[in-house]
Amino acid sequence: MISSTHLLCCPSAVISSRITGRDRNLRATSGQVSVLKALESCGKREDLMPKTLEGQITMEKTPSYFVTREAPARIYAMSRDTKLIVVVRDPVTRAISDYTQTLSKKPDIPTFESLTFKNRTTGLIDTSWSAIQIGIYAKHLDNWLQFFPMSQILFVSGERLISDPAGELGRVQDFLGLKRIITDKHFYFNQTKGFPCLKKAEGSSKPHCLGKTKGRTHPNIDPEVVQRLRDFYRPFNMKFYQMTGRKFGWDD
Numbered sequence: 001m002i003s004s005t006h007l008l009c010c011p012s013a014v015i016s017s018r019i020t021g022r023d024r025n026l027r028a029t030s031g032q033v034s035v036l037k038a039l040e041s042c043g044k045r046e047d048l049m050p051k052t053l054e055g056q057i058t059m060e061k062t063p064s065y066f067v068t069r070e071a072p073a074r075i076y077a078m079s080r081d082t083k084l085i086v087v088v089r090d091p092v093t094r095a096i097s098d099y100t101q102t103l104s105k106k107p108d109i110p111t112f113e114s115l116t117f118k119n120r121t122t123g124l125i126d127t128s129w130s131a132i133q134i135g136i137y138a139k140h141l142d143n144w145l146q147f148f149p150m151s152q153i154l155f156v157s158g159e160r161l162i163s164d165p166a167g168e169l170g171r172v173q174d175f176l177g178l179k180r181i182i183t184d185k186h187f188y189f190n191q192t193k194g195f196p197c198l199k200k201a202e203g204s205s206k207p208h209c210l211g212k213t214k215g216r217t218h219p220n221i222d223p224e225v226v227q228r229l230r231d232f233y234r235p236f237n238m239k240f241y242q243m244t245g246r247k248f249g250w251d252d
C-alpha cells in the first residue's frame with residue numbers, strides 16, 4: 001500500500017473517528033473501548049511518524065489488507081489517492097505455499113487434501129479455509145473497486161517476478177511514476193535457490209537473496225485434488241483477468 005500523503009496508521013481508528021469529543025468515554029460501549037485505546041496509541045504513533053514530505057513516498061506492507069473486508073473503506077477514508085500494489089500468483093500454488101508455511105510452524109495439522117474439502121466425496125471445496133479463500137482474487141478486488149479505481153491498483157505477477165524480476169519491477173516503477181532505476185543489471189539468477197537474487201544488497205557490495213523461509217519445498221499433493229482446485233479457481237481467474245486486463249496464465 002502506498003500513500004503519497006500519509007503513513008497508513010491505525011486503520012481501526014480511521015473508521016471509528018466519529019467517537020470524538022468530551023463525552024466520548026461516556027458513549028463508548030465495551031466494544032468501543034478497544035477502539036479508543038487504538039485511537040490513543042495511534043496518536044502516539046503519529047507523533048513518532050512525521051508526515052510524508054514532498055518528493056517522498058510512504059510505503060506500508062500488510063498482505064492481509066487485500067483480503068480484509070474493512071480495509072478499502074478505512075484506507076479510502078485516510079487517503080483516497082493511496083496506490084495499491086498486490087503480488088498475485090497462481091491461486092492453487094498459493095494455497096499449497098500457504099499450507100507449507102503453516103506446516104513448517106505446526107507440523108501436526110491435517111493434510112492439505114483433507115483441509116481442502118468440506119466433503120471429499122462430493123468434492124465440495126471448503127472456501128472458508130483461508131488458504132483457499134485468499135486465492136479468490138476477483139472477489140477481493142471487487143471489494144477494493146467499490147472505493148478505488150483500477151488505475152490506482154497494480155497487480156504484480158508472482159511468476160514473472162521470478163522469471164523476469166526487472167520487467168515486473170519496471171511496471172512497479174512506472175506505476176509509481178518513478179524513473180526506471182532498477183533494471184536487469186541488478187539481478188542474477190541463483191540456480192541453487194531457483195530464484196533471482198540482488199547482485200548487491202543496498203549499502204553493501206555483497207549479493208543478497210531472500211531468506212531461507214522463502215522458496216520452501218512444497219509437499220506432493222494428490223493430483224486429483226490439484227485438478228479439482230484448478231477447476232474451482234478457473235472462473236474466478238477468468239473474471240480476475242477481465243477486471244485487471246492482464247492474463248496471468250494460470251489456466252494455460
Ligand SMILES: Nc1ncnc2c1ncn2[C@@H]1O[C@H](COP(=O)(O)OS(=O)(=O)O)[C@@H](OP(=O)(O)O)[C@H]1O
Pocket residue numbers: 096097098100101161162195196197209210211213214215216
Ligand atoms: N527471489 C525470490 N527468492 C525467494 N522466494 C521468492 C523469490 N521471488 C518470489 N519468491 C516467492 O516468495 C514466496 C514467499 O513469499 P511470501 O510473501 O509468501 O512469504 S511470507 O509469507 O512473507 O513468508 C515463496 O513461496 P514458496 O516457494 O511457496 O516458499 C517464493 O515462491
